[in-house]
Amino acid sequence: MAHAVDDTTYPLNRTEHGYAAIDGAAGTMVQPYLLRLNTPVAEADVRRAMRSLVTHHPRLRGVVAPGKYFCRLRILPDDELVDQLFSVAYRVEAHIDALDGTALEAYQNQMLNEVMPLERGLSFHMRFIPHMSTPVIFICLHHLFGDGRTCMQLVADLLKLLNGQAIDMQPVETPSMVGAAAPAHGWQWPVQMWRSRQHKVNEAKRQAGLHIQQLPMRVTPHFSVNAMRHYRVSVGSAVLRQAARKLGVSLNTFMVSAVAQSFLDLAKDDPQAAAVIRISVDMRKHYPESRGFGPLWGNHVGAFLVTEDDPRKSLPERVKSVGAHVKEGLDRFTRREMFWTYLLEESMPLLGRTLIGHIAHQLKRKNRFPKISCHCTSLGDVSHINAPGAAIKVTEFIPIVTSIALLMVMTELDGVFYMPVSWQRSDNTVEEIDAYTARLDQTIVRLVREAGIDPA
Numbered sequence: 001m002a003h004a005v006d007d008t009t010y011p012l013n014r015t016e017h018g019y020a021a022i023d024g025a026a027g028t029m030v031q032p033y034l035l036r037l038n039t040p041v042a043e044a045d046v047r048r049a050m051r052s053l054v055t056h057h058p059r060l061r062g063v064v065a066p067g068k069y070f071c072r073l074r075i076l077p078d079d080e081l082v083d084q085l086f087s088v089a090y091r092v093e094a095h096i097d098a099l100d101g102t103a104l105e106a107y108q109n110q111m112l113n114e115v116m117p118l119e120r121g122l123s124f125h126m127r128f129i130p131h132m133s134t135p136v137i138f139i140c141l142h143h144l145f146g147d148g149r150t151c152m153q154l155v156a157d158l159l160k161l162l163n164g165q166a167i168d169m170q171p172v173e174t175p176s177m178v179g180a181a182a183p184a185h186g187w188q189w190p191v192q193m194w195r196s197r198q199h200k201v202n203e204a205k206r207q208a209g210l211h212i213q214q215l216p217m218r219v220t221p222h223f224s225v226n227a228m229r230h231y232r233v234s235v236g237s238a239v240l241r242q243a244a245r246k247l248g249v250s251l252n253t254f255m256v257s258a259v260a261q262s263f264l265d266l267a268k269d270d271p272q273a274a275a276v277i278r279i280s281v282d283m284r285k286h287y288p289e290s291r292g293f294g295p296l297w298g299n300h301v302g303a304f305l306v307t308e309d310d311p312r313k314s315l316p317e318r319v320k321s322v323g324a325h326v327k328e329g330l331d332r333f334t335r336r337e338m339f340w341t342y343l344l345e346e347s348m349p350l351l352g353r354t355l356i357g358h359i360a361h362q363l364k365r366k367n368r369f370p371k372i373s374c375h376c377t378s379l380g381d382v383s384h385i386n387a388p389g390a391a392i393k394v395t396e397f398i399p400i401v402t403s404i405a406l407l408m409v410m411t412e413l414d415g416v417f418y419m420p421v422s423w424q425r426s427d428n429t430v431e432e433i434d435a436y437t438a439r440l441d442q443t444i445v446r447l448v449r450e451a452g453i454d455p456a
Helices: 014-022 043-056 080-089 101-112 148-162 186-208 237-246 251-267 315-334 339-345 348-365 430-450
Strands: 030-037 062-066 071-075 090-092 124-129 136-142 226-229 273-282 301-309 374-381 394-399 407-413 416-418 421-424
Touching: 014 071, 014 348, 030 101, 030 148, 043 080, 043 090, 043 124, 043 148, 080 090, 080 124, 101 124, 101 136, 101 226, 136 148, 148 374, 148 394, 186 301, 186 339, 226 430, 237 251, 237 416, 237 430, 251 273, 251 301, 251 315, 251 374, 251 407, 251 430, 273 315, 301 315, 394 407, 394 416, 421 430
Parallel strands: 090 124, 273 374, 374 407
Antiparallel strands: 030 136, 030 394, 062 071, 124 136, 226 421, 273 301, 407 416, 407 421
16 A cells, blocks of 8 residues: 655754663663552543544654754654554553552553664553552653653643543644743843853852762763652641741742752761752743744753752751742743853754764763752642543652653642652662652651641
């Protein structure tokens, strides 16, 4: 049978070029999400909903198309080829006990290490674990085709489909990330770039005199497998929010303060000790409204560093300091003062996949990756995915993503605060990560008490 050939391709942004280049070096860059439902659902309904997602979200049918000079995004037509790919990407795992948290964590860890062929598709894996009362669904999207916000849109649409509602066809939007970082007017570029450059210089000078705290790690010349652990904060999110409000900060700022303190406690007597935490930023709101973009599927994430020093600060001083750092970091995006860093990164496609991969391997072999304590990313309160009155809802939500550094995803649902952790297995043992999360939990409880709130 003859097939019409569609040669339409779309540009990859700088982040997506990076993912295409380093994929496989530090493990596949994937995002497996665990979703527990409140009621049983038929397997045929789950399969139908998943297949509909692939139809309505063209990026789920995306492949990396090698061009003469740059890699590009090609969307596969929604035909029998995608049916074949879907039959491999979707699987029912009836042998797994949906109530066994250890088994679910192990399976999610397995998905964190799954290989996805970027140049063939389908880079969206789906699993269904049936149960008579609370079934579990896993979705796993390769990071090249979408970020955490994209995954949240997927989850929301999946629930709509399972509840018998229709979803919209999503456009393929591939804007350069320059639009979210560049100054609005040409005459602003010199001063904004100078301010952006000065911030990086000052940040580097400040960190040069500090002792950045990390978990004790084994330094190896090679990447290893990825690992993850489920971690639910022992204090309910309502109590955490009450403590944060009493201190005049957001819940996320309070939790970042606790993470910073947990690292600073490693060197209580060192006045030069510091915790450096990388914070993710959703850049979608920074694209000019005049461009009229839609949901902006894909990767539109920036980041800034929060550097906290002096382990002896009081709780009010700590949260006030972290809050100021977070506000300043976010304000730099609003003021368009992050362009120097991103202008340099925009040259990434010019380097090519081979050179980028070589640089990544050399940084690992020489232990030259930027030194941070950990990376924190937040999806916030995700209760909005459950529509009022919906029969089928998510009661447990555990997202995670591949990372070469210690990473925590902060998420809240139905009064539970989740902070699952991922890391390189060669860096730390599972027991060391468990010891850290136990210590972090104790730190959170202590800070809640210091705020004058009963953590029970």
